[in-house]
Amino acid sequence: MTDQATEPRPPHTTPLETARAQLASAIEILGYGEGLHQMLATPRREMNVAIPLRRDDGEVVLFTGYRVQHNISRGPGKGGLRYSSSVDVDEVRALAMWMTWKCAVVDVPYGGAKGGVTIDPRLHSQAELERVTRRYTSEIMPIIGPERDIMAPDIGTDEQTMAWVMDTYSVNLGYTIPAVTTGKPLAVGGSLGRPTATSRGVVHAATAALADAGVRLDEVSAAVQGFGKVGSHACRFLHEAGARVVAVSDEHGGVRAADGLDVPALLRHVQEAGTVTGFAGGEPISNAELLALDVDLLIPAAVEGVLDEESAARVKARWVVEAANGPTTTEGDRVLADRGVQVVPDILANAGGVIVSYFEWVQANQAYWWTEHEIAERLEQRMLASYRSVASLAHAEGLSLRDAALAIGVRRVAEAHQIRGLYP
Numbered sequence: 220m221t222d223q224a225t226e227p228r229p230p231h232t233t234p235l236e237t238a239r240a241q242l243a244s245a246i247e248i249l250g251y252g253e254g255l256h257q258m259l260a261t262p263r264r265e266m267n268v269a270i271p272l273r274r275d276d277g278e279v280v281l282f283t284g285y286r287v288q289h290n291i292s293r294g295p296g297k298g299g300l301r302y303s304s305s306v307d308v309d310e311v312r313a314l315a316m317w318m319t320w321k322c323a324v325v326d327v328p329y330g331g332a333k334g335g336v337t338i339d340p341r342l343h344s345q346a347e348l349e350r351v352t353r354r355y356t357s358e359i360m361p362i363i364g365p366e367r368d369i370m371a372p373d374i375g376t377d378e379q380t381m382a383w384v385m386d387t388y389s390v391n392l393g394y395t396i397p398a399v400t401t402g403k404p405l406a407v408g409g410s411l412g413r414p415t416a417t418s419r420g421v422v423h424a425a426t427a428a429l430a431d432a433g434v435r436l437d438e439v440s441a442a443v444q445g446f447g448k449v450g451s452h453a454c455r456f457l458h459e460a461g462a463r464v465v466a467v468s469d470e471h472g473g474v475r476a477a478d479g480l481d482v483p484a485l486l487r488h489v490q491e492a493g494t495v496t497g498f499a500g501g502e503p504i505s506n507a508e509l510l511a512l513d514v515d516l517l518i519p520a521a522v523e524g525v526l527d528e529e530s531a532a533r534v535k536a537r538w539v540v541e542a543a544n545g546p547t548t549t550e551g552d553r554v555l556a557d558r559g560v561q562v563v564p565d566i567l568a569n570a571g572g573v574i575v576s577y578f579e580w581v582q583a584n585q586a587y588w589w590t591e592h593e594i595a596e597r598l599e600q601r602m603l604a605s606y607r608s609v610a611s612l613a614h615a616e617g618l619s620l621r622d623a624a625l626a627i628g629v630r631r632v633a634e635a636h637q638i639r640g641l642y643p
């Protein structure tokens with residue numbers, strides 16, 4: 220009999236290890252050879268840049284930034300820009316690889332890319348963040364552009380960041396080029412519906428997964444980890460659809476109310492306090508406790524790796540819908556599968572953001588703008604059609620939704636290589 224207390228813990232799985240293991244699983248399912256595997260595992264192009272910043276008080280500090288283009292065979296690189304003190308090149312490589320499969324699964328004509336700067340944006344003024352963003356953009360100018368690589372917001376960045384990137388790029392070329400970023404403010408060529416698109420897509424994916432089991436959203440309870448751009452709107456949409464949102468959290472901790480949180484009041488609290496903690500309409504709860512709550516639907520919407528072997532073993536939810544990128548490690552995935560938890564994978568569940576980014580890029584390229592209704596309708600159609608093709612393959616082949624989504628995404632990218640003549 221094993222002594223649980225003395226058994227060594229498995230080493231922490233990094234996002235890149237998770238991404239590589241997922242690719243290996245898809246390669247096996249598809250029966251591809253080692254040459255193609257290596258090509259798909261390796262980023263096509265990477266740039267590391269040094270970003271000196273003169274702080275508001277005159278001190279000079281140096282940051283490191285990255286842009287990784289994992290694959291550009293189906294179109295330009297596409298993916299967010301992350302500002303976080305924990306960003307490193309391997310994390311950006313993993314996020315870029317996930318973008319490649321995501322864009323292919325929902326069939327938007329892009330490859331996959333991601334950027335990051337190792338900086339905690341909460342410790343800097345807007346003026347400092349603007350200088351960092353402009354310097355980072357200037358350094359990576361040679362590899363970005365509307366036909367090369369298009370940026371969008373991710374953790375720690377927002378519409379304003381995208382406006383600075385777009386302006387820096389445009390000023391360097393001498394004319395305005397809105398399509399170099401997406402997730403911009405409307406005033407500079409942003410799209411209606413982009414700020415809420417990822418969250419809407421998550422709720423469409425959740426609705427479809429529940430419907431496959433004959434369950435409606437207004438019958439379920441939900442817990443959401445992360446209350447930023449994605450998590451906060453996801454809570455709002457779940458609440459509006461009649462789901463009982465019983466717990467939410469951010470990096471400081473969480474709040475819980477068994478009968479359901481008053482989400483509009485919670486959103487007002489966060490506007491004032493900057494955190495969900497201290498909300499009078501709920502009891503305090505830790506992030507670890509939130510993941511283990513007895514709810515129907517669990518939505519991780521924060522960072523990678525939160526559902527590992529240990530935390531996954533405590534999950535009581537019947538569905539995990541991954542709003543975050545890479546929230547489940549390979550071991551966590553196995554544990555959830557063994558326990559019968561249905562996981563709607565990140566590359567499908569959170570693709571609403573890149574779908575509406577694609578709509579924004581199309582609109583900017585045409586200089587012709589769609590209505591919010593048109594965008595919401597096209598987003599829903601594409602999310603549901605993508606979910607259906609993933610779920611059908613999973614059903615037909617006896618695969619998990621993750622393996623089915625990866626198989627579709629990886630196969631489409633491999634086909635592009637083959638047809639272009641790059642098949643090794």
Ligand SMILES: NC(=O)C1=CN([C@@H]2O[C@H](COP(=O)(O)OP(=O)(O)OC[C@H]3O[C@@H](n4cnc5c(N)ncnc54)[C@H](OP(=O)(O)O)[C@@H]3O)[C@@H](O)[C@H]2O)C=CC1
Binds near residue numbers: 374444450
């Ligand atoms: N923005 C988008 O369009 C898309 C985002 N994603 C993914 O969604 C996730 C969230 O992104 P986004 O909402 O944009 O990012 P934000 O920076 O807007 O929000 C991140 C949220 O996560 C919280 N958080 C950070 N670290 C932890 C932690 N260790 N435990 C619990 N909560 C934590 C933050 O808390 P605090 O506020 O206290 O710092 C904040 O509430 C990321 O995985 C991102 O890659 C995926 C597709 C598109």
Ligand SMILES: O=C(O)CCC(=O)C(=O)O
Binds near residue numbers: 298300370570
């Ligand atoms: O909107 C985009 O281009 C990509 C957003 C993103 O970074 C993601 O989907 O992870």
